[in-house]
Amino acid sequence: MSRAVAGVAVGQTHHASRRTDVSMPEMIREAIDRCLDSRGLRIKDVDAFVLGNMEMFEGINYVEQWMSDALGLAGKQVWKLNNGGTVGASTAITAYNLIASGYHDRVLCVGFEKQSEGSTQSAITTVGDPIWERAVMAGAIGNFAAMTSVYVNESGATAEQAAKVAVKARRNACNNEYAHLKLPNITVQEVLDSDMLAYPVRKLDMCPSSDGAAAVLFAAEDDAKKLSPRPAWVHAAVVAHDQQYMGDSPKRLAEMRSLIEARTKAYKIAGITDPVKELDVAEVYEPASYAELAMYECLAFCPKGGGGAHIDAGVSEMDGELPVNPSGGVLSTNPVGATALIRVAEATLQTMNEATGHQVPNVRRALATGYGGNAWTDLMILGTERL
Amino acid sequence: MSGDAFIVGFGETRHAPTRDDANTTELAYEAVSAALADAGVTLHDVTAVVSASLDFWEGRTISSMAVNEIAGATFKSESKISADSAQALAYATARLKTDGEGLIVVVTHCKESQADPHIIDLAGFDPYYHRALDPDETVIAGFQAAQLGYSLDERSRVVAAGRKNSPWLAPLSAADVAASPETSSPLHALERAPRMDGACAVILTDGATAKRLGRPAVRVAGSGTTTGSYWLDRDLTSANDLTVAFSRALESAGWSDAPDHVELTTPYAHQALLFARALGTGGVEAFEDGTISPAGGQFAGRPGVVAGLSGVIYAVKALQGTSNRALCHGTTGLLAQSHHVICLEGA
Numbered sequence A: 001m002s003r004a005v006a007g008v009a010v011g012q013t014h015h016a017s018r019r020t021d022v023s024m025p026e027m028i029r030e031a032i033d034r035c036l037d038s039r040g041l042r043i044k045d046v047d048a049f050v051l052g053n054m055e056m057f058e059g060i061n062y063v064e065q066w067m068s069d070a071l072g073l074a075g076k077q078v079w080k081l082n083n084g085g086t087v088g089a090s091t092a093i094t095a096y097n098l099i100a101s102g103y104h105d106r107v108l109c110v111g112f113e114k115q116s117e118g119s120t121q122s123a124i125t126t127v128g129d130p131i132w133e134r135a136v137m138a139g140a141i142g143n144f145a146a147m148t149s150v151y152v153n154e155s156g157a158t159a160e161q162a163a164k165v166a167v168k169a170r171r172n173a174c175n176n177e178y179a180h181l182k183l184p185n186i187t188v189q190e191v192l193d194s195d196m197l198a199y200p201v202r203k204l205d206m207c208p209s210s211d212g213a214a215a216v217l218f219a220a221e222d223d224a225k226k227l228s229p230r231p232a233w234v235h236a237a238v239v240a241h242d243q244q245y246m247g248d249s250p251k252r253l254a255e256m257r258s259l260i261e262a263r264t265k266a267y268k269i270a271g272i273t274d275p276v277k278e279l280d281v282a283e284v285y286e287p288a289s290y291a292e293l294a295m296y297e298c299l300a301f302c303p304k305g306g307g308g309a310h311i312d313a314g315v316s317e318m319d320g321e322l323p324v325n326p327s328g329g330v331l332s333t334n335p336v337g338a339t340a341l342i343r344v345a346e347a348t349l350q351t352m353n354e355a356t357g358h359q360v361p362n363v364r365r366a367l368a369t370g371y372g373g374n375a376w377t378d379l380m381i382l383g384t385e386r387l
Numbered sequence B: 001m002s003g004d005a006f007i008v009g010f011g012e013t014r015h016a017p018t019r020d021d022a023n024t025t026e027l028a029y030e031a032v033s034a035a036l037a038d039a040g041v042t043l044h045d046v047t048a049v050v051s052a053s054l055d056f057w058e059g060r061t062i063s064s065m066a067v068n069e070i071a072g073a074t075f076k077s078e079s080k081i082s083a084d085s086a087q088a089l090a091y092a093t094a095r096l097k098t099d100g101e102g103l104i105v106v107v108t109h110c111k112e113s114q115a116d117p118h119i120i121d122l123a124g125f126d127p128y129y130h131r132a133l134d135p136d137e138t139v140i141a142g143f144q145a146a147q148l149g150y151s152l153d154e155r156s157r158v159v160a161a162g163r164k165n166s167p168w169l170a171p172l173s174a175a176d177v178a179a180s181p182e183t184s185s186p187l188h189a190l191e192r193a194p195r196m197d198g199a200c201a202v203i204l205t206d207g208a209t210a211k212r213l214g215r216p217a218v219r220v221a222g223s224g225t226t227t228g229s230y231w232l233d234r235d236l237t238s239a240n241d242l243t244v245a246f247s248r249a250l251e252s253a254g255w256s257d258a259p260d261h262v263e264l265t266t267p268y269a270h271q272a273l274l275f276a277r278a279l280g281t282g283g284v285e286a287f288e289d290g291t292i293s294p295a296g297g298q299f300a301g302r303p304g305v306v307a308g309l310s311g312v313i314y315a316v317k318a319l320q321g322t323s324n325r326a327l328c329h330g331t332t333g334l335l336a337q338s339h340h341v342i343c344l345e346g347a
Helices: A024-037 A084-100 A120-125 A139-155 A159-173 A188-193 A221-227 A257-270 A289-298 A307-312 A336-352 B024-039 B085-099 B117-123 B137-148 B152-164 B174-179 B207-213 B240-253 B269-279 B284-288 B307-319
Strands: A005-012 A048-052 A077-081 A106-114 A196-198 A211-220 A232-241 A281-283 A365-372 A376-383 B005-012 B048-052 B077-081 B103-111 B197-206 B218-227 B261-263 B325-332 B338-346
Touching (some): A024 A106, A084 A211, A159 A188, A211 A336, A232 A336, A232 B077, A257 A289, A257 A365, B005 B085, B024 B103, B085 B197, B152 B174, B197 B207, B218 B307, B307 B338
Parallel strands (some): A281 A365, B048 B077
Antiparallel strands (some): A005 A211, A232 A376, B218 B338
16 A cells, blocks of 8 residues: 655746756755745655656766765665656655655655756757657757647647647746746737747747756655645656657647557546546646647647637636636746656646745646657646645 | 565576677567576566666666567656666666566676776766866776775785686686786786676566566565775775675565575776675685685676676575575676665575
8 A cells, every 4th residue: 555645845946047046956955945934844854755857968977976065965766767857756756655655754855957058959869769860859959849730630630729829838937036037018919929949939939048046845645744834735647658769650739649658547546537626736847838839738738639719718827727827837837857856846836725926816736747759748736635 | 475576587698898799689588588488588578677787898888778669668667777786786676566466577788898997997087176187997996905905915816716616717826827927016917807898687576577588586585785985095905895885685574694605796806805894794814714705796797887786696596495595786887886686595
C-alpha cells in the first residue's frame, strides 16, 4: 500500500534571459532557499533531492556533483534526472514515487537551466537519431514549425487564435512576480506582425529562452499536513511516451498521442470525467502558442479540432471556467530544466491557495503537464483532498 | 512477497573495447531482448522502463531517446537516471513499490569507444577555476593515488585479479600492469579500468508476477545512495560517502552486516583498495580470493555507467536458487563522488 504524498512548499527564482548577477549554483540556491524558508526548514530537514537539468545545455558534466557543496547536498541522497522538457515534472513524479514507496519521507525537487551560459539549440539538435534525423533537425523551432503546419491543416486553427494564446500568456505573466516575459500592452496584431521564425510560427508565438530554477518540496501523509496548512495532494502522476522517430507519428501536434494517453490514465486514476468542470486550473507546458490550442483538444478540454474555438470562447482566460496558465506559462518563462517543474510548482501554489497575484479562486484540483517534443508527456493532478 | 521487488530476468551484451557491429539502440536491444527471454515475457508485458545513461558519453542530449522504444516504453512510462545504473535499479524498485505491481525493464548502455574521454572529463571540471588548466580524470586520480600510498604491487595485483576471470578480455599479470606506461604519477595506464562498449538489462517485478513466471527470483532488499563533496581540497584518502551509502543500504534492507558477496565498481586500482577498506571487506587479498567482485568487476571489462547493473547481474546469477545475500555498488563522477549500493537476497 503506497503512502499519500503532497506538495507542501514552492520556491522559484526571478526568471530572466540572462541572470548575470548570479552563478548557476547561486541561482539555484535562490529557489531552494525560497522554498524551504517558506516553511521554516533548512537543507538538513530534507531527506533526499531530485535534480533535473540537461548537462549538455550548459556543457557541465556531472553537474549535480559540481554543485554539491554550493547547494549543501554533500553527503545527501541525490537523484539526477535528464530527460528534456519534461524533466522538471519528472523530478516531481520521481519524488512522488520515492515517498509513496516509503524510500524517503521528504524530497526536494529542483529544476534549473542557465541557458545564457550555454547553447541549448546546439544541444537540442543532438536529440535526434545521429544517422536518420540529425541532419534535418536544427534546434526546437524548425522541428516545431513542421508539426504546427500539420496541426493547422488538420484543425483549421488560425494565426489569430494562436495569437490570443500568446497575448493571454504575456498578460497573465504581469501578475506573476517571478515571470520572465511580461508584456502588459501586447495585442493580437502585434503577435501577427512579429518576425516569422519558421512558418507558421512567429517570434511572439514562441517561448523565450530563460535562466531560472524552481524547487518544490514533497512530503508524506501527516508530515505534509504539519508542513502546509493546505497541502497539494497528488491525485495522479503519469508518464507516457510516443514512438521516437518523427516519421512514425506524422501528425504529432495534431494528435499528441503521449498526452492523450497520459490524460486518459490520469483522469481515470483521479476519477475525472468532465475536466473543464472537475478541474479548477491547469498549468500546461506550451512551447508555442499553437501548442496550447492542440493541448486543449488532447486534454479533452474541448472536442477535437475545437482548440481555436476554445480560446475564442475565453474558457482558458483568468476569469474563464478553466483558466490555463495563470502564471504566464512557458510562453513567458522557459528555463528548460525548470520549466515543467514550474508547471507543478504553480499547480501546487494554486492548490495551496498561495499563488500571490495570480491565484484562481477556490481551487480544489489543478493539472500540470510536462512536454518533451510531443514524444514524452508527464502529467500530474493535485488536489486539496487527500485521496 | 507483497510489496517486494524481484529480479526475474537479465541480459548482458558481449562487452568489447569497440562494438562497431551495433549502434546504441541495437546494443541496448541485445541486452533487453535477452532479459525478456530470460524472464519468459515479451515487450507487451512491460509496464514501465527505467534507463541509465550519461549524455556526454552518448554524444546525445536526452540519450534515453535511443532506447525507450526498444525497451517497451511506447505509450508507457520511461524514466532516465543520469548516474550509474545501480541507481536506476533502486528507482525502479521504488516505482514498483508505489504501484504495487508491474513489470519494469531496467536498461543501461554506453559506447565508451565513441567518445573522447578527455573532452568528457574536461566538461566535468569546474568551469570557472579548473577547466582552463585542461585537466582530465587521470591527473586527479594520480593525485589521489599518491596521497593514498598503496604500492604499485598492490595496485597491479588488483587489476590482474580482475582480468583473471574476465569473459571479455585476455588475462593480464601484475607485471604487465606495472610495466604499462606511466600516465599521471604514480599511475600506470592499465590501472584504469578499460573503456568498453556494452549494455545490460534486468526485469523487475512484483511478488505475485514473479511467482506466476516461475523463474528463479532475487529480491531487491534495499538500497542507499550518497553524493559527496566536489572540490579537490576534500580528504581524497577517505571514501566516507561510500560508507554512508553502504550504511543507508544496510538499514533499508534491515541487515546488520555486509554479506560475503560484494560487487564493487572501481574505475582505478587504488580506488578499489580504498572502497574495500571503506566497506571493511579487506585488502588486495579480497580481490584475489574472490570475496570482492569474483567475476573481475570493472577491470574485467564492465563499461562505465553499465558497471553497476552488470555487477547486479553477476550477483543475481550467484544468488538464484539460494537464500544468500549480495551487495552491489555503482559509482559516477570524476573521482567517484556519487555512490549507489544495492542489497540483493535470494528468494
